[in-house]
Amino acid sequence: MxxxxxxxxxxxxxxxxxxxxxxxxxxxxxxxxxxxxCSGLQYFMEFEDKSNLTDEDNKFTSEDIDxxxxxxxxxxxxxxxxxxxxxxxxxxxxxxxxNANRTCGCGESFSL
Numbered sequence: 206m207x208x209x210x211x212x213x214x215x216x217x218x219x220x221x222x223x224x225x226x227x228x229x230x231x232x233x234x235x236x237x238x239x240x241x242x243c244s245g246l247q248y249f250m251e252f253e254d255k256s257n258l259t260d261e262d263n264k265f266t267s268e269d270i271d272x273x274x275x276x277x278x279x280x281x282x283x284x285x286x287x288x289x290x291x292x293x294x295x296x297x298x299x300x301x302x303x304n305a306n307r308t309c310g311c312g313e314s315f316s317l
Contacts, residue, residue, distance in 0.1 A: 207265065208236060215270060217289040231254065233272065234251075261275050282302065284302075285300055
């Protein structure tokens with residue numbers, strides 16, 4: 206799988222999905238990489254209707270969450286892990302990406 210979702214992140218994703226009035230039956234999590242951020246590339250993720258799949262998408266299942274990654278982002282995210290932290294430095298989703306040579310201080314952008 207290109208992206209591993211930790212158990213902590215999975216639980217938080219399910220909670221967020223339910224708060225948005227969505228379900229794992231009808232929606233998947235789309236993750237990817239776009240240009241931007243202080244290091245050049247930034248992560249994005251959003252819940253999306255399962256009907257929004259294209260031939261350019263790679264689909265994986267992590268427990269009860271379907272994960273979709275477009276072909277371009279797939280190579281940037283290969284081997285990455287999505288986690289969730291609620292520590293003293295704030296809470297939120299965190300990426301651990303073995304392909305990143307440099308990351309910004311906030312952890313939301315990276316460069317290769």
